[in-house]
Amino acid sequence: MKRRHFIRNTLAASVAALGGVAALQMYQQNQLDYSETENLGFLSKDDQVLLSVLIPVFTSGIPQQPSVAITIANIDKAIMLLPLRTQDELRQLLDGLSNSFGRLILAQVWVNWQAADVSQVNQFLDSIREHSIGLLQDAYVGLHKTILGAVYAEADAWPTIDYPGPPF
Amino acid sequence: MTISYPNTTNFSEQTPPQSITVDLVVVGSGAGGGVAAEILSRSGLKVLIVEEGPLRTSADFKMREKEAYADLYQEVASRQTLDKSIQILQGRCVGGSTTVNWTSSFRTPSQTLDYWQSEFNLKGFNREALDPWFAWAEQRLNIAPWEVPPNANNQKLADGLDALGWSHQIIRRNVNGCANLGYCGTGCPINAKQSMLVSCIPEALKNGAQLFSRARVESLIVNGAKIDGLWLSSMDKNGQVKQKRVTKVVAKHIVLSAGAIGSPAILLRSSQIDRRSSLGKRTFLHPVSACIGRMPDKVNAYQGAPQSVYSDEFLWRDGVAGELGYKLEAPPLHPTISAIMLRQHGDKHFELMKDFAHFHASLALIRDGFNSESVGGEVSLDSYGYPQLDYQISDMTWRALKDSLLKLTEIQFAAGAKGVLPIHMDASFYGSWRQAEKAIKALPTVTSRFQVMSAHVMGGCHFGGENSNSVCDSSGRVNGLENLSVMDGSLFPTSLGVNPQLSIYGIVAKLATQLGKELGANPPEDLVRIADMIS
Ligand SMILES: Cc1cc2nc3c(=O)[nH]c(=O)nc-3n(C[C@H](O)[C@H](O)[C@H](O)COP(=O)(O)OP(=O)(O)OC[C@H]3O[C@@H](n4cnc5c(N)ncnc54)[C@H](O)[C@@H]3O)c2cc1C
Ligand code: SF4
Numbered sequence: 001m002k003r004r005h006f007i008r009n010t011l012a013a014s015v016a017a018l019g020g021v022a023a024l025q026m027y028q029q030n031q032l033d034y035s036e037t038e039n040l041g042f043l044s045k046d047d048q049v050l051l052s053v054l055i056p057v058f059t060s061g062i063p064q065q066p067s068v069a070i071t072i073a074n075i076d077k078a079i080m081l082l083p084l085r086t087q088d089e090l091r092q093l094l095d096g097l098s099n100s101f102g103r104l105i106l107a108q109v110w111v112n113w114q115a116a117d118v119s120q121v122n123q124f125l126d127s128i129r130e131h132s133i134g135l136l137q138d139a140y141v142g143l144h145k146t147i148l149g150a151v152y153a154e155a156d157a158w159p160t161i162d163y164p165g166p167p168f
Numbered sequence: 169m170t171i172s173y174p175n176t177t178n179f180s181e182q183t184p185p186q187s188i189t190v191d192l193v194v195v196g197s198g199a200g201g202g203v204a205a206e207i208l209s210r211s212g213l214k215v216l217i218v219e220e221g222p223l224r225t226s227a228d229f230k231m232r233e234k235e236a237y238a239d240l241y242q243e244v245a246s247r248q249t250l251d252k253s254i255q256i257l258q259g260r261c262v263g264g265s266t267t268v269n270w271t272s273s274f275r276t277p278s279q280t281l282d283y284w285q286s287e288f289n290l291k292g293f294n295r296e297a298l299d300p301w302f303a304w305a306e307q308r309l310n311i312a313p314w315e316v317p318p319n320a321n322n323q324k325l326a327d328g329l330d331a332l333g334w335s336h337q338i339i340r341r342n343v344n345g346c347a348n349l350g351y352c353g354t355g356c357p358i359n360a361k362q363s364m365l366v367s368c369i370p371e372a373l374k375n376g377a378q379l380f381s382r383a384r385v386e387s388l389i390v391n392g393a394k395i396d397g398l399w400l401s402s403m404d405k406n407g408q409v410k411q412k413r414v415t416k417v418v419a420k421h422i423v424l425s426a427g428a429i430g431s432p433a434i435l436l437r438s439s440q441i442d443r444r445s446s447l448g449k450r451t452f453l454h455p456v457s458a459c460i461g462r463m464p465d466k467v468n469a470y471q472g473a474p475q476s477v478y479s480d481e482f483l484w485r486d487g488v489a490g491e492l493g494y495k496l497e498a499p500p501l502h503p504t505i506s507a508i509m510l511r512q513h514g515d516k517h518f519e520l521m522k523d524f525a526h527f528h529a530s531l532a533l534i535r536d537g538f539n540s541e542s543v544g545g546e547v548s549l550d551s552y553g554y555p556q557l558d559y560q561i562s563d564m565t566w567r568a569l570k571d572s573l574l575k576l577t578e579i580q581f582a583a584g585a586k587g588v589l590p591i592h593m594d595a596s597f598y599g600s601w602r603q604a605e606k607a608i609k610a611l612p613t614v615t616s617r618f619q620v621m622s623a624h625v626m627g628g629c630h631f632g633g634e635n636s637n638s639v640c641d642s643s644g645r646v647n648g649l650e651n652l653s654v655m656d657g658s659l660f661p662t663s664l665g666v667n668p669q670l671s672i673y674g675i676v677a678k679l680a681t682q683l684g685k686e687l688g689a690n691p692p693e694d695l696v697r698i699a700d701m702i703s
Contacts, residue, residue, distance in 0.1 A: 057513065057514055058513045058514065058517070059514075059517075059518075060513075060514040060515060060518075061514050061515040061516070061517055061518025061519060061521075062518050062521075074234070077238070078237075078238065080406045081243075081244050081407050082243055082244060083243060083552070083554050084408070084552045084554065085550045085551070085552060085554060085556070122513070122514050125513050125514070129511075129513075129593070134616050137616045138252055138616070140511075141252070144508070144511055144513060145246065145508050148507040148508060148513075148517065149246075149504050149507060152503040152504045152506070152507035152521075153232075153233055153234035153237075153503070153504045154234070157503065158503060160518075160521075160522070161503060161521050161522060161524040161525070162466075162522075162524060162525040163470065163524060163525065166230065166231030166232060166351065167231070167349060168231075168357075
């Protein structure tokens with residue numbers, strides 16, 4: 001099976017765990033709001049919407065919430081530097097999460113992501129972190145590295161961890 | 169002191185020449201390429217250095233991970249093995265990994281050299297033959313024991329080892345006027361670190377060498393037993409191929425110093441290269457296990473010379489060829505690297521990160537390759553012709569990784585840690601050594617959970633004598649090709665058991681001097697004297 005299809009089917013299978021029918025209904029009502037998205041080099045508008053849901057959850061413990069827009073811009077710049085093979089893999093992962101099946105999983109929070117319930121997305125991340133399917137664990141690690149790497153690369157995050165920054 | 173870089177062409181911004189003819193081309197400007205370029209240009213040869221990364225200097229080094237990883241590292245510091253189990257740090261800029269390395273300097277251990285002789289029939293690389301070359305490199309790069317007291321992060325390692333009665337020593341560093349800043353990994357901002365960027369590369373340029381940056385060697389032009397030249401691609405500012413085969417380089421001799429993934433990749437991309445040897449195989453990593461200890465006082469592990477204390481207590485724990493031994497060191501911590509290492513999200517992640525200043529980190533480098541069960545990884549090409557490394561962690565390596573986690577944990581508690589976190593996705597902070605011991609023994613040794621790292625890539629074009637299935641002979645020549653040599657970390661038939669840079673400097677000094685003589689050039693007198701004294 002092609003990797004992309006595998007991601008899609010795997011995600012579809014996970015929908016059940018999140019209350020499939022209810023999720024489906026909510027998904028059908030779902031209208032994505034693209035108003036905050038930009039034209040970036042790698043990240044599509046769908047990717048940006050997805051990241052704008054995930055970034056605040058990955059970083060929810062940080063007292064000073066990082067700027068989602070800056071984080072997304074940094075992620076995009078970093079991806080442009082990666083080898084093409086890795087870019088292909090990321091494209092498959094992000095498509096898998098943004099396509100109809102992936103959205104179903106997130107559907108319950110996605111209905112209105114600006115008012116998203118952090119704990120539900122958190123649960124989703126918990127579940128892929130521990131998932132028996134390696135590909136979903138990889139997805140967790142990939143998102144984790146991409147998002148938290150970009151957040152702590154910015155000086156805004158440093159005071160919260162008592163890091164003074166470079167000496168000059 | 170400003171350092172000048174004359175004769176350089178940046179292929180992403182300037183128009184590359186269609187062709188160029190030189191005596192000798194050095195591919196890659198890291199540890200191996202730097203020393204080779206200096207010696208061979210000082211020998212009177214017209215040398216061209218080709219580097220796929222950018223030329224960045226101290227003026228660009230802002231001590232920030234964001235810019236440094238993007239500019240100076242392979243794959244934005246997120247290179248990994250094919251199954252994503254091992255995170256690999258390697259440099260990709262003028263100076264190669266030496267521009268970002270942590271300055272620890274060790275001569276190749278005698279046990280390693282003896283093993284190469286007995287298992288790979290390698291002649292001329294024993295203690296007596298190599299020590300004068302190491303001495304030369306030490307003088308050239310100002311390598312000396314670190315006299316300043318270790319930073320708190322390294323001191324904790326020493327304290328823990330002392331408390332348990334285990335040995336430790338002070339690390340030697342290649343620095344001159346080091347201000348103890350702690351930012352070696354993002355490029356030394358004051359040119360104190362004697363990396364290739366500030367030493368051998370400028371010296372080669374002063375001697376008339378030319379440097380092409382953002383120029384990648386695509387493939388060699390093979391003509392029977394001879395290499396006629398090579399093809400360069402230009403790279404854009406994102407490090408992607410801008411134009412394939414823009415420049416043809418014609419040279420009498422070619423030296424590959426593109427590092428232990430880059431050099432085999434060039435050979436694999438070239439047609440008519442013999443693949444029956446170990447080409448691309450026996451790639452070793454010194455797989456690293458790591459632990460974080462939460463200390464009652466602030467450690468600020470980002471501050472001060474990054475590495476100054478080590479322990480070889482367990483390096484040869486079961487002899488040379490038995491269970492794999494490991495070297496213990498302390499790595500620096502910076503925000504991004506730490507955030508990525510701690511694989512949690514939301515509150516749980518910040519709960520860990522908030523103690524960043526109190527973190528003490530230590531690591532174990534597993535000495536892979538000294539056993540028939542430890543065969544290392546294999547470099548191959550993806551559909552874009554870009555290298556990828558398949559490294560399967562053997563049962564023996566898992567045993568060593570786990571054993572080392574136990575030791576690191578015990579040492580951290582002995583140093584006063586209030587909690588210790590082994591870097592593993594199923595681990596959490598443990599409050600006592602007993603609790604940690606029990607938990608670590610139960611941690612799964614599987615690739616997706618056990619977080620393994622490496623900053624030491626070696627092998628893939630290993631040298632050796634007869635019947636060793638080697639890629640190169642003991643002079644570094646690629647077998648069957650008269651005018652192609654390898655001079656970098658990819659020559660090593662096993663890992664080293666020590667951080668690699670000084671081994672590369674010393675061994676390449678020997679090989680480059682020998683090559684200079686063979687090509688009828690005039691290598692520097694001090695080096696010829698060493699060569700004559702030994703032969
Ligand atoms: C963060 C970090 C810390 C380290 N700390 C230490 C330490 O404290 N002590 C120590 O001894 N070692 C340390 N090392 C390792 C050490 O620096 C390396 O082992 C050593 O530099 C390897 O030398 P090399 O010549 O084999 O390759 P490199 O130094 O990696 O140089 C290879 C160069 O070739 C270029 N290249 C690759 N392919 C091509 C191509 N096709 N065309 C043109 N150019 C190409 C690369 O961009 C790179 O610049 C560290 C490494 C890292 C990354
Ligand atoms: S610790 Fe020394 S060598 Fe390293 S970056 Fe700071 S000043 Fe330079």
